[in-house]
Amino acid sequence: MTSTSSPSRKALSKIACNRLQKELVEWQVSPPAGFKHKVTDNLQRWVVEVVGAPGTLYASETYQLQVDFPEHYPMEAPQVIFLHPAPLHPHIYSNGHICLDILYDSWSPAMTVSSVCISILSMLSSSTVKQRPADNDRYVKNCRNGRSPKETRWWFHDDKV
Amino acid sequence: MAAEEQEVRMEVEAVQAVYGDDCEIIHDFPPHLHVHITPRTADDSSQQFVEAILGILCDAQYPQKPPHVHIVDSKGLDENREKHLITTIENKAKELSSCLMLVALCEEAVELLSDMNHPEGNCPFCLYPLLVEDQSGTFAPFMKLMSCYHCxxxxxxxxxxxxxxxxxxxSKQCDSTISTSAGNQREMEQQQQQNCPVCRKLFDAKDIEHILDYAGTNSSQPTDVIVEMDGDERKFLECESENNRRQQFESLLKLQQENSGLIEPRKEIVVVPGMYLPTTVMPTLAAIDAADEQHLDSGSTAPEAVDLNIPSNKATTSKHRDMNTRRKNRNHSSRRQPNVYPNRTQWIKKEAVSSDP
Structure with missing residues (x-):
């Protein structure tokens, strides 16, 4: 099952719109290395293609990130998930949810889609094993109703990967 | 050989004499120094947008071989400007090769930083340039956090x-049932310190309070957001006699406004676009007031614990009367400036769409 829920159906505020348009322009001028924004006319949902960095476990594998923006972005964090199939990684659940503190508690409005993408790629690159999180099955079962990862109470215990 | 060493040692003393406490000697000989370099702003930190601690590491061949220069720490400098600083100093060092050059290198750094002494780049929130000119050729006001110089x-x-x-x-409303006086105090501390959105360095609420006043929002407003009332107070504010009183005041105020007999703060000239708002270390009067008021307000739940750092707790009773009038003023201001409130509620956090049961 792919998670397609979005954190908020509410339209973007004017401030969020301005900021996202600005981010999109920046992205087109200098996209983060290894990422490609798939062009749509939907400013509120970006689909970004990521290619694993050379010399890492995910080298030349391609995955897709889905970024949904809430009404009050960037005060609120965007919801970022991997579309199916999600990479095998100790912090990425099979439903695409990503356990990464900056997407939840540690979000700061000074971050951008671009900086989030770079963090995710760095998380992938530093992995030493291709495996699912230990509690994958339990977690994915709990999310069956299309629950957003932003409603999860995450425990961030590992700063190595 | 010994004479040369003597000369280098004397040069280090000279650097120390020039920079005083800003010069830290890591190692005597061969010299290794950390020098705190600030732009020439006559020691006015509010006019300062950049600073750097330069590490200067010489080896035994100094001054025949130029020292290694690096940045130990910096504020307000991005990667490019740091690089520019270092390469320019290294070039200077090559130029002065075989002369004693430590003081000259530091002076070069001071010159460079004085040239760079302006904020650069975009506002981290809206991503538009900090110094953005509008149609009328003026600049939007910006501010700097004193702890990290992020603008x-x-x-x-x-x-x-x-x-x-x-x-x-x-979140307070969510867990109001478990709020204890200790919990309140912790929350108060949280409100008075925040992390810089860019580097997460802690800054004081006082750093920002002075612009809460400037930005056309009424000075009572920031505290208004923080104020919490207990049930009794609310009941009191909503009772009939209070409502009547408020109506009476409102009609009086209206009358006064109509007769232009009221001197009000002229909000529209508080912030002139392009006006530079210096971040003073001293909180403004209004900020002090606000802090006092906050303490007193929480006094209803923890009267003993909060008065610790208020110097003027001798006049508690008059302060309380004062506070009551201020609260009334706030009610008036909310009526007078309805534009303030939409602004505030605009960012009220929306409940996330809950999952199906």
Whole structure:
């Protein structure tokens, strides 16, 4: 099952719109290395293609990130998930949810889609094993109703990967 | 050989004499120094947007071989400007090769930083340039956090600040049942310190309060956001006699306004676009007032614990009367400036769409 829920159906505020348009322009001028924004006319949902960095476990594998923006972005964090199939990684659940503190508690409005993408790629690159999180099955079962990862109470215990 | 060493040692003494406490000697000989370099602003830190601690590491061949120069720490400098600083100093060092050059290199750094002494780049919130000119050729006001020198448009950082205050109030309402006096104190501390959105360095609420006043939002407003009332107070404010009284005051105020017999703060000239808003270390009078008021307000739940750092707790009773009038003023101001409130509620956190049962 792919998670397609979005954190908020509410339209973007004017401030969020301005900021996202600005981010999109920046992205087109200098996209983060290894990422490609798939062009749509939907400013509120970006689909970004990521290619694993050379010399890492995910080298030349391609995955897709889905970024949904809430009404009050960037005060609120965007919801970022991997579309199916999600990479095998100790912090990425099979439903695409990503356990990464900056997407939840540690979000700061000074971050951008671009900086989030770079963090995710760095998380992938530093992995030493291709495996699912230990509690994958339990977690994915709990999310069956299309629950957003932003409603999860995450425990961030590992700063190595 | 010994004479040369003597000369180098004397040069280190000279650097120390020039820079005083700003020069830290890591190692005597061969010299290794950390020098705190600031732009020439006559020691006015509010006019300072950059600074750097330069590490200067010489080896035994100095001054025949130029020292290694690196940045130990810096504020307000991005990667490019740091690189520019280092390469220019290294070039200078090559130029002066075989002369004693430590003081000259430090002076070069002071010159460079004085040239760079302006904020650069975009506001981290809206991503538009900090110094953005509008049609009339003026600049939007911006401010700087004193702890890290990160700069933001005043309007953008205030919007964020209010959003955080609302989030704190939201979470307070959620767990009001478990609020103890100790918990209140912890929350108070949280409200008075925040992390810089860019580098997460802690800064004081006082750093930002002075622009809460500037930004056209009424001075009573920031505290208004924080104020919490207990049930009794609310009941009192909503009772009939209070409502009548308020109506009476409102009609009086209206009368006064109509007869132009009222001197009000002229909000529209508080912030002139392009006006530079210096971040003073001293909180403004209004900020002190606000802090006092906050303490007193929480006094209803923890009267003993909060008075510790208020110097003027001798006049508690008059302060309380004072506070009551201020509260009334706030009611008036909310009526007078309805534009303030939509602004505030605009950022109220929306409940996430809950999952199906």
């Amino acid at each position: 933001f448009h005043s309007e953008c950082i205030i919007r964020w600040w209010k959003w955080l205050q609302n989030e704190i109030i939201d």
